[in-house]
Amino acid sequence: MTASKSPLVIGAGPAGLTAALRLLERDVAPRIVEATENVGGLARTPVDGSWRIDPGGHRFFTKSEEVADLWRSLLPADQWISVPRRSAMLVDGHYVRYPLRGRDLLWQRGLGKGLHGLGSLMWARLRTGPRIVNGAVSFRRWGTYEFGRHWYQTFFDGYVRKTWLTDPDDIASDWANQRIKPIDWRVRSDQELTTTDVFRYPKLGPGQLWEAAAEELRSRGIEPKLKARVVEAQYGASGWTVTLQNGETCLADGLFSSMPLHELIEALKPRPPEYIRAIAARLRHRGLITVAVALRERLDIPYHWVYTPNSAFRSGRIQNYSLWSPDLAPPAWPGSHLGFEYFVDGPTGTWGIDDEELVRIVRDDLRALGCGDSTVEHLMITRSQHAYPVHDSTRERNVQRIRNFLAARYPSLHPIGRNGMHHYDNQDHAMLSALKSVDRYFGADVDPWQANTDEGYHESGLVNG
Ligand SMILES: Cc1cc2nc3c(=O)[nH]c(=O)nc-3n(C[C@H](O)[C@H](O)[C@H](O)COP(=O)(O)OP(=O)(O)OC[C@H]3O[C@@H](n4cnc5c(N)ncnc54)[C@H](O)[C@@H]3O)c2cc1C
Known part of the structure; x- marks a missing residue:
């Protein structure tokens, strides 16, 4: 182990655990502190007796071989199951399959509604002309273009209002291309659909993987410190002094932070300038x-x-x-x-x-x-x-300003993961940001903020066991 390095990882969710594993792989022993009593973060598996739940419904898919290899290395093959993806929208008493299929849209809720939807889609495309620029428009505009007003209203408007608790005009559409699949007009059999859209899943829920990651760390002498919330991160000439809620302090030469970005800004000492604190406070x-x-x-x-x-x-x-x-x-x-x-x-x-x-x-x-x-x-x-x-219309600009500020002032601070970077990421992208940040800690010229820029990424990849 390289004793001269002493990184601290904040958060034992997918990003933090991945950073810790990668640091170990490079012969550096990290410390890892986690605010709650569980590992796994959003992807944990809460347990009550023999009952387990997955708080978010986590499909395991990725386009990154590196991430897939890590998943495979942590859990043996017999602990993974293959699950065909079957989702639906429950509308007017009908289960309409999702991703939406042209055939279902035309027939399932009655031909009249089907033709109305089709006409509305054609009108949206004719009126808007060439493809709209994703991310530059509100979610409502993106959805109306992509599905036509009728199908957008039927399937997406209400869901997005419930998820983001705001008007779809106030939500940016930059995440939508990755998360919402277009209508599939191909004629495919049910059999074909269920064999092409399959994801992997740990038998005992997503937390099983992250408990295995923590176990792997323990077996190599790294015990994630639970119920250890970071409340202050002081930066000085000799590096970082991090204070936990119970008053304990830890010294570190580098910080990997998956705590929410706006909370990190509030924890930093000396205090960042007022304008940075103000824009961080706007991240919701x-x-x-x-x-x-x-x-x-x-x-x-x-x-x-x-x-x-x-x-x-x-x-x-x-x-x-x-x-x-x-x-x-x-x-x-x-x-x-x-x-x-x-x-x-x-x-x-x-x-x-x-x-x-x-x-x-x-x-x-x-x-x-x-x-x-x-x-x-x-x-x-x-x-x-x-x-x-929340991806509102100011998120990208605000995150960019915070990011520039942090890079200029704290080269040894590495925000990682979904809330650490305030980006609507899945596990694989949270993990990739951690892997790239560790490379950066060792001097590589990489940009961890580019971990999730793949417009063609869709939640339907197949991770082979
Ligand atoms: C409803 C839902 C569905 C999802 N579906 C999928 C899916 O199908 N597939 C998929 O791959 N991903 C899915 N995700 C996303 C996935 O859960 C996240 O991408 C992943 O958990 C992010 O990992 P992370 O480590 O960046 O953050 P988190 O999981 O949030 O972990 C951060 C950790 O940091 C800790 N922490 C916070 N503040 C502090 C502090 N001050 N001090 C110490 N520790 C702190 C937290 O307690 C937490 O454990 C879904 C998420 C949700 C909410």
Whole structure:
């Protein structure tokens, strides 16, 4: 081990654990501090007895061989399952498959609505002319161009309002090309679809992978320090002095930070200039509350993810855990295991909603799903405060200014991951930003902020085991 180096990693989510593993690989022993009592961050698996849940529904896919190799090295092949992707939008009592298919759109809700949608799409394309510039327009404009007004309103407007809790005109569309697939007009059989769109999944949920990563670190002498929230990071001539909430301090020659970017700015000493603090304070997040319910009754929902864009549901999406992995429930559980996702705003807003109220809300949503009378066998509530870094129209410019400031003032500070960089990233991009940041720590001329710029990336890749 290189004793002259002493990096500290903030956060034991996918980005922080990846940075720690890569540092070890390069013969440097990192320390890693995590605010909560769990590893895995947003991709953890909360457990209650034999019940497990995936708070976000994590598909494992990547275009990066490096990331895929790391996943494979951490969990043996028999701990991965292959899951065909089946998602749908529940609209007017119809499960309309997602990604949207031309054939379903034309017929499933009646030919009249189908032709209306098609006419509206053609009109949007004729009126707008050549392809609009993604990212330069609001989500509403992007969606109306991509799907036509009718299908945009039917499938996306309500969902985006629920997720971001704001008007789609106030949301940038830079993430949409990566996250929302265009309509598939090809005629393909169901069989063809389920064999081409497959993702990998750890049997015990996404946290299984990150617990294995932490175990790997432990086996090599690195114990992630849990319940260790960083509250201050002081920079001086001799490097970093980081203070934890309990008053302990650690010295470091480099910091890898996956804590939310605006919280990092507030933790820095000496204090960054007022204008940087002001723009950092404008970086917003959406929280996520997942209410998992196990019902005695077996529901016939053949989809893993069901989006619920309309106002009949308070939840934005329902996960069908039974299809994700049977090991998320007790052995041979015969009923249904569902996760209702509620998107909430900051500490003073709906984030503070109490458990009793959540139970009432989920009961209403069960009724909307047509199973209000089912017996609830088990219920679990999971809260993720910084689930979604909001991409509003000022995000890119503000992040760029903060990033320039940090690079100029603190060359040994490396923001990594989804909230560390305030970018709506999946695990693979969070990991890539960590891998590149470690390379940068060793002097490589790489830009970790470029880890996620692939316009053609779609949530449908296949990660071979
Ligand atoms: C609803 C939902 C669905 C998703 N679906 C997918 C999917 O299908 N596929 C996919 O690949 N990805 C998915 N993701 C994204 C994935 O969860 C993230 O990309 C990934 O978890 C980001 O890793 P990270 O380490 O950057 O951040 P996080 O997971 O947020 O981890 C950061 C860690 O830092 C800790 N921390 C914060 N502040 C401090 C502090 N002050 N001191 C110490 N520690 C601190 C946190 O407690 C946390 O453990 C989804 C996310 C959500 C919310």
